[in-house]
Amino acid sequence: MVYIVPSMGASAVLLFAVPHSALGQLWNVIGGHLISAAIGVAFYQWLPSNGIAAGASVRLGWRLELCITPAAFIPLAVQQLWLQ
Numbered sequence: 001m002v003y004i005v006p007s008m009g010a011s012a013v014l015l016f017a018v019p020h021s022a023l024g025q026l027w028n029v030i031g032g033h034l035i036s037a038a039i040g041v042a043f044y045q046w047l048p049s050n051g052i053a054a055g056a057s058v059r060l061g062w063r064l065e066l067c068i069t070p071a072a073f074i075p076l077a078v079q080q081l082w083l084q
Contacts (some may be wrong), residue, residue: 006076007033010070023067032061032071040075053079 011029018024036057043053053075061071 004074006040006080007070007073007077023069025049025067028067029071032066033065034075035060035064035066036071037078040078043075044079050080 003017011033014021014023015026016024022028039057039060040053043056047053054072057075058072061067
């Protein structure tokens with residue numbers, strides 16, 4: 001659980017400090033974290049590579065037009081939580 005705190009904290013700052021920017025939109029925050037977590041689980045199951053999972057989450061977020069900069073850490077956090 002400790003691994004998710006920095007990403008959620010950064011997302012909360014963006015959501016409440018600049019709610020009208022692209023990074024502060026609710027769809028970007030929730031969608032970015034959900035997609036990043038799904039990619040982290042999928043990569044943990046099939047490809048045990050942390051760097052590729054983070055890159056894939058950023059790439060898919062870009063393709064879906066999501067600004068998921070704080071959520072790029074979530075695949076790494078998911079994989080670390082599953083290793084424990």
